[in-house]
Amino acid sequence: MTAPPPPPALDRLLSPRSIAMVGASNSPTRIGGTVFGNLLxxxxxxVHPVHPKDEVVQGRTAYRSVSDLPEAVDMAVIAVPARAVVDVVAECAARGIGGATVIxxxxxxxxxxxxxxQDRLTAVAHETGxxxxxxxxxGYMNTHGGVMANFMITPDQPLPESGPVALVSQSGGFGSYxxxxxxxxxxxLGWFVSTGNEADVNVAQVLRHLVERPEVGVLLSFVETLRDPEIFMATARRAAELDKPLVLLKAGRSDEAARAAMSHTASIVGSAQVFDAVCRQYGVFVASTMEELLDLGTIFQDGRRAAGDRVIVMTSSGGAGVLLADEAGQAGLSVPELPAEEQAALEADMPLPFYGSTSNPVDTTAQTTAMPDAxxxxxxxxxxxxxGDMVAAVTWAGPGPANDAIVEMYRNTAKPVAILSTAWSEQFQRAGVPTFTDPRRAMASLSALARLSARGPVPPDPEAFAADGDRVRRVRELIAAAGEETTLLESTGKSILAMYDVPVTREELVTGVDAAVEAAARxxxxxxxxxxxxxxxxxxDAGAIRLGLRGPDAVRDGYREMLDEVARRAPDARVEGVLVQQMAPARLELTCGVQRDPVFGPMVAVGLGGVLVEVLSEAVLLRPPFDADAAVAALGRLLGGRLVTGRRGLSEEELRATAQIMTGLGALALELDEVxxxxxxxxxxxxxxxLAADALIVVRHD
Amino acid sequence: MTAPPPPPALDRLLSPRSIAMVGASNSPTRIGGTVFGNLLxxxxxxVHPVHPKDEVVQGRTAYRSVSDLPEAVDMAVIAVPARAVVDVVAECAARGIGGATVIxxxxxxxxxxxxxxQDRLTAVAHETGxxxxxxxxxGYMNTHGGVMANFMITPDQPLPESGPVALVSQSGGFGSYxxxxxxxxxxxLGWFVSTGNEADVNVAQVLRHLVERPEVGVLLSFVETLRDPEIFMATARRAAELDKPLVLLKAGRSDEAARAAMSHTASIVGSAQVFDAVCRQYGVFVASTMEELLDLGTIFQDGRRAAGDRVIVMTSSGGAGVLLADEAGQAGLSVPELPAEEQAALEADMPLPFYGSTSNPVDTTAQTTAMPDAxxxxxxxxxxxxxGDMVAAVTWAGPGPANDAIVEMYRNTAKPVAILSTAWSEQFQRAGVPTFTDPRRAMASLSALARLSARGPVPPDPEAFAADGDRVRRVRELIAAAGEETTLLESTGKSILAMYDVPVTREELVTGVDAAVEAAARxxxxxxxxxxxxxxxxxxDAGAIRLGLRGPDAVRDGYREMLDEVARRAPDARVEGVLVQQMAPARLELTCGVQRDPVFGPMVAVGLGGVLVEVLSEAVLLRPPFDADAAVAALGRLLGGRLVTGRRGLSEEELRATAQIMTGLGALALELDEVxxxxxxxxxxxxxxxLAADALIVVRHD
Structure with a gap:
């Protein structure tokens, strides 16, 4: 089977040089009138209107049908009744039009x-291109190309100010909001694209298109269903390569929301845990609220980067300074005390008597704020x-010299700046200074910027993963030996694991009591x-295991007792052999495995094992391929970091060994679709x- | 020692019938001018100004000094240089003035x-009353009494609209912000009080004063240092009795912030974990951000209560509906699907063709929003x-019939309502409709309201705890037997625990190997x-323990080996005896204890025990006295609820037994200050x- 050719690019659709609108109206209160007014x-x-009767629509000569258009425009906006849409789109394709925006x-x-x-619409798109x-x-807005193919605002409302931020939203209403x-x-906002039902183009494809555009510096997205996860991951890698932040707000995380999403877009909602894990791995910021999505856009849009995680907090209120310092600490930033000489230099500028602090937070007191020069x-x-690597300043002054001084400071520095302000933010926003209304939101944003600035290497390209053909062949022989069985024997499972460099307990598969005794001795x-x-x-449950047998007699007795018990309790179970296995010591038990997510495919999970696995169901997930460093980082997040930093937690050696097991399982998952x-x-x-002391491998035969 | 008499009440200070101001100024840009202008x-x-030279201040006859005032006013505002303040306050006290607000x-x-x-100021306050x-x-604002004794706004700015919300803030600048x-x-806001350095009156005292005032329905507070924790707990109980919500935002949670808070208020910052635990126990809402403090004020201020946790979500955008349903689920609220007959009734009102949903979220689509009657x-x-018990509605319409309909709906229902809106919130705010700018904030607020509406009985009154004098006497005899030692023997500790109904392992303290063998047999x-x-x-560490000894020989051998090893490894350790103890089985191990917090005093902690205690340092805390139900609720929060709900978690019986141990330890902590x-x-x-298998009790001798 050869892959189908990739669909045509989105340039004509999203950056048209000529436009038609089918369903354009002279009535400004109708959607067809609003959209056409915006297009103009x-x-x-x-911009050519198509109208069955009117000669002129909003001052432009109208054409009876798409076929009558004077040119093969790049893009047609379509706002006709649903039953007519498919034929109109087919007509557009026949006329040589490159894209259709169906409202x-x-x-x-x-x-x-x-x-x-909708299925017919999809078919037309795929068949005609x-x-x-x-x-x-x-619809969508492309301010760089002057395209307002939408009804998110009415023609009498001012156009939003253009810039480097692109927002892609499945939901149109929410996008407008x-x-x-x-x-x-x-x-x-330079770009806003709503993808609606995604009969053809989806959010991931639009993001892939926009990430390459030079005028786009920040990608924000609201998604309910992530279609084309491979394109999404490739786009995330590309965003990392180009150092453009990508921020997603994902709806449909709770059961309540999954039902709501299914009833409104009729689409499947994937696992939120897997989604978060993949985003983290690929450097995508997951916003947990709508306001966080906007806050991250705000801190990212000026393109500044932080050299480290040290914030200097400027305040004229001690209390606000404490709150900002607090949030800085909680967001993983540091608020270092300034060295004595810097403090002395700051104090020299303060009015006397000075009751504030130069330590950091630098508390100027309201008195200094009232003295613009100081x-x-x-x-x-x-x-x-x-x-300091970043500056956070709080002000509640109204327009005046103090705020002018803040704008001036922002322009004079290349460091990231966040302003905490309530009533008078307009001046800062006009000047492009990132402005926030809550201490936590300000510091969470600076923290995200610090993480963006320090992000590691671009994750490995899934396309570049090379399977080990010889190994695959040998594993498939073992799987074939299981016949129709879907759950492999533990002994087979561990043989397979060993091929992926997973250390397993020393063990031998034997038949007969003497062989067992000899194996135990070896x-x-x-x-x-x-x-x-x-x-x-x-x-x-069936008595099919005996532990801690020491010496030939114990092995012999245990073997016989065990087989007797199994024969009694599970008389139908055919015994394929007995596994004699080293008793591995344990200070800690972990569990590691492979699952397949319906959206993202193979995922390697690792968590706490043993008795507590059911009490503590926490686990971290990675999408293969990933390298050992990514596995080490993931382990560092287990149990809030305590698995690695705790006194009885993993040593460096054990950490590396676990990471190697995870990369091995990742390779196994990628090489063997049938697992x-x-x-x-x-x-x-x-x-x-x-050491892997037990292993369960389930295969599909199809 | 008898307790000192309680200080005079705050009525004259906070609800004066006459006011003087020392440091009143004719210059509107000086603080003394701003505050005096506000007072007028x-x-x-x-309102009498006191001024050393000016005959008239802002149109009012000025007096040379406090002694010259024509009456003993209730309250004096003081804005003179720091070095003069103490004398002025003393003069006020001598003149019979009831309170001073020192700016x-x-x-x-x-x-x-x-x-x-400041210490001199405190002394004057305490000595004179x-x-x-x-x-x-x-300063402060009491709109009900017309008192604007502050410079949080200037006299030319409009006064805030009055209402049931009281805000008490240690930090003045932050309070103003x-x-x-x-x-x-x-x-x-009906009340705003800033307490500043708290030389005399502190946040807890102001809250205790305000909770009793009939015009106050909601108490909000920003604190850095909580002084008078007993008054705070009593106020929290009183707020629960009066069904008035109390919300706190606490600064100084991180190390970064603790340093900042200490440098700016020169006061000790307590443990954030203990603070949170006490607040939870006493029904106090802890806001984690400034905006959450305001959001809770917004949802609480109309005084509505929810009959349950079911929200109906109204939206005209599917995407926004999904986000709201999502956040509802995450906030612990339910978004139940509406029954068929209700859906049919709703659908009958929708315009045709209807592409929305009547399921819940009720998605009217933008089309319906545009048809005001429908x-x-x-x-x-x-x-x-x-x-539904509550309604959440999203709108991004501008002023017009759709928003009028929302206001009308709010007025016609007694259920709590939350509106999600961006640009046009003023109309809702004027009408008193709780309005939010983020789906999470809207749902978190409704969830808090649902918790408030469902809150359980008022926690037990610490004042009402009655010690068991006989038991205390017996425990003190055991402690006395330890002489100067501060860490009691395990055997002593367990005897004490048993007196507090803590089940301990069967055990006997013996001397001599034969006695040990006999004890083991019993x-x-x-x-x-x-x-x-x-x-x-x-x-x-010293080999002073042997486990799992079965039978006389094992006990005998173990005893001798153990004492030999101890003699060898710890030759200086005097042996007081040997404890022979039942081996208690364990499916799970917990740890439970008493700590003393510098702010809140005794705290009972319970968490996971055994080997994992260092990996999983999580614990829940309760301030005694508390009842068994409170202990059960606290255990239900361990490990995110999995300790109770997990398959291998605590059974109902084990849960009750653990709760009993916790209440026992609570009584011990309250009865014995020396523990x-x-x-x-x-x-x-x-x-x-x-079963308690080991116990460590540390006592103070002083």
């Missing part, structure tokens, strides 16, 4: 009939301080023995070593 | 000299639905033996029983 606002090229509702969101209509945005969207808020927050000097010294020390049978997945699930539990950790 | 704005009684800075925040000044707010504060934001957020009908049906089953010595707090620390580790949990 800023577009430098031709009309009444498709998959409206029940089975609409679903069928015309790229389609929508249906059931509010958030665009409104974005403008209030001082965000400079305040300006202090501000500029703080911004120039070699002890293995040395106390041993466990386990009955291998496809019918006994839960060995301890549905791997569960290594427990991984026994002691004295620098990590 | 709304106060119905006399002046330059006290404890300004170094040792200022600290000394005059109540003092400040110094280093921006947050007051500004509160007004923007539509919060109706929208109004749907809104009112949703508000009247028996399937105890039955395998036993542990442990050397009791004041010099061996860490028994296993500095109790550490019961492990508590062994198995088969419905919970």
């Amino acid at each position: 606002r800023a577009f430098p090229g031709e 009309t509702s009444g498709f998959a969101e409206a029940g089975p009939e609409g679903r069928a209509l 015309i790229r389609v945005i929508g249906p059931n969207c509010i 958030i665009t409104n808020k974005a403008v209030l927050a001082g965000l400079r 305040y300006r000097k202090v501000l500029n010294k703080v911004a120039a301080s070699p002890s 293995i040395g020390g106390p041993v466990a023995i386990k009955v291998m049978s496809y019918r006994l997945p839960h060995k301890s 549905a699930e791997v569960d290594v539990n427990p991984l026994r950790v002691a004295d620098g070593a990590v | 704005r709304a106060f119905p009684g006399e 002046t800075s330059g006290f404890a925040e300004a170094g040792p000299e200022g600290r000394a000044l 005059i109540r003092v707010i400040g110094p280093n504060c921006i 947050i007051t500004n934001k509160a007004v923007l957020a539509g919060l109706r 929208y109004r009908k749907v809104l009112n049906k949703v508000a009247a639905s028996p399937s 105890i039955g089953g395998p036993v542990a033996i442990k050397v009791m010595s004041y010099r061996l707090p860490h028994k296993s 500095a620390e109790v550490d019961v580790n492990p508590l062994r949990v198995a088969d419905g029983a919970v």
